[in-house]
Amino acid sequence: MIISKTPFRISFFGGGTDYPAWYEENDGSVISMAINKYCYITCRYLPPFFDYKYRIRYYKREETNSIDEIQHPVVRAALKYMNVQNGVDIVHHADLPAQSGLGSSSTFTVSLLNAFRALKNINSDKYELAKDAIFIEQKLIMENVGSQDQVAAAYGGFNKIDFSSSDGFKVKPIFLDDISKVTSHMLLFFTGIMRSASDVAQEQIKNIPKNKTLLQEMILQVNEATKLLNSQIIDMKLFGSLLNEQWRVKKSLAYNISNNEINTIYDIGMQCGAYGGKILGAGGGGFILFLAKPSSHKTIIHALSKLINVPVDIDLNGSHIIYSSGSENF
Known part of the structure; x- marks a missing residue:
């Protein structure tokens, strides 16, 4: 076996x-x-x-x-x-x-x-x-x-x-000398929204020719995030803000990546102190990630108490x- x-x-x-x-x-x-x-x-x-x-x-x-x-x-x-x-x-x-x-x-x-x-x-x-x-x-x-x-x-x-x-x-x-510099800021929630990733991805793939500028912007953000992670002192607020920008771009790739329910969840997290976040995977539902200073976690978890919070590490x-x-x- x-x-x-x-x-x-x-x-x-x-x-x-x-x-x-x-x-x-x-x-x-x-x-x-x-x-x-x-x-x-x-x-x-x-x-x-x-x-x-x-x-x-x-x-x-x-x-x-x-x-x-x-x-x-x-x-x-x-x-x-x-x-x-x-x-x-x-x-x-x-x-x-x-x-x-x-x-x-x-x-x-x-x-x-x-x-x-x-x-x-x-x-x-x-x-x-x-x-x-x-x-x-x-x-x-x-x-x-x-x-x-x-x-x-x-x-x-x-x-x-x-x-x-x-x-x-x-x-x-x-x-990283200490990976907890990143993981201690991570908050993962299950939205409860189930979807077919293949269906969401199909729309993104169809839109690739017209989204060239957006996809190039996403790669620039990857490079900027890499520089942040390789710096001596990682500015997690800046890293989170960059993730927020990545989410802004990602939402524009296809109509079915986000919806009113996801947008509401995201807005609540940001209003409660998150630096940034995004729906994970192709989009449309599933898990949402926030980056926030550890002292804000209880506030965010309480505000999103209807969702399942899943503690994670690397x-x-x-x-x-x-x-x-x-x-x-x-």
Whole structure:
């Protein structure tokens, strides 16, 4: 039996420039942080005592005799891509809900691929793991997804990730003497609004040709934020203000990124002392992040008491195997 553990992520800057439709003709760049909330995949070869060959449990339960019968598109594509010939039993657990802006879909893909690699005794290189996840999601199942979530899930940590047509992606870790200088200012809330990231992303991708100036502005903000993080003393108020500007630009990329409910939540956070914030992921719902001085946290949490506040910290490991007992290959 194999158990893989893979972190979700918070994207601070540059989301939207990691779509191939953009970075295959222009440079893309994001700043993201893997967090200590996880997707878990349990995987083993299925003993031959059942009247089915594949058993997959997520929010549905599937039992099939062929890969082509499997409804879950990532599971179906990953089994074929990894050439898993024997029957398997797959169980998914997660700390946070899907479709919530924390890269859950790509985290699932990375975690599943990592589990399959361990099942087949293949060493997992983080670059290959991220690259394979991107290929499966963008080329095999044709999802409207960017490329940052797979990288963040595979690598972990706090990173600037650059994208280009020639190099694919390059991970540049952001090293801080004390990461709590950033994490102590973070407040994460679940809005309770569920949405399909692919639907929201489809509109953003469609608008890329007319949003070139906005996307270039977002990359400039990534570079400015990187300089702030690399300075001797990090001005978190300025960092938060820059995040506020990033949110202003992001909202302009597509009509469905924000709505009245999100705008109200955001305004309350800002009125209670937040330096800045943004909806995470493609937009339209899910989780919202604020940056605020720690002394303002209680006020913001009280004002948004109808929302679930989720304490988070950084994850430094990325996707890894936490249990391997060796599987009997029937």
